[in-house]
Amino acid sequence: MPNIASILKAEISRVARKEVRTEIETLKKASTQYRSAIAALRRQVDSVEKELKRVSKGAGRTRSEPTPTQASEQAPARRFSATRLAAHRSKLGLSAAAYGSLIGVSGQTIYHWEQGKARPRAPQLQALAGVRAMGKREVQEHLSAA
Incomplete structure (x- = not known):
């Protein structure tokens, strides 16, 4: 057991x-x-x-809203498109340096805008709008006069 x-x-x-x-x-x-x-x-x-x-x-790219007095003193807000800028420059047949001289910036700045690395400031947007309003002949006259 x-x-x-x-x-x-x-x-x-x-x-x-x-x-x-x-x-x-x-x-x-x-x-x-x-x-x-x-x-x-x-x-x-x-x-x-x-x-x-x-x-x-995206927040770094936003701008502060202007006060009502500033908004009334400024020109209307302009939009910017890098692809539109490149298309307009090629339509005119201009180099980046020549297009930059119309606006008052360097050719390198134009390249940066077209690639989306930088954005134009408000006065430069106004100058871009002015160039967009010009025709090919006016642009050539303006470049030959300068």
Whole structure:
């Protein structure tokens, strides 16, 4: 007949392993849920950071609103398009330097505007509007006179 103490010890070990196994299973499930929640939060943070970068880039380009007295003193607001500038310059058949001399800026500035690396200021926008109003003959006359 086996020793009752060894049988009791083996039974206690078996029951203890069973209890530990059930506890570990619940901990594994909780750990898996936490890891997936952390991954989802990281994805959300990444998307928010990307959105913040996009918005901050756009915010740097916005200008402050003029006061009503300034708005009435200034000319109407002009819009700028880099592709339109390049198309107009090629339509006139001018180099960037020649087009820049019409406006009062360098040829390098014209290239930067066309590539979207820079934007013209308000007085330069007015000069651009003036050049856009000119025809090809007027532009050639203006360049030959200068």
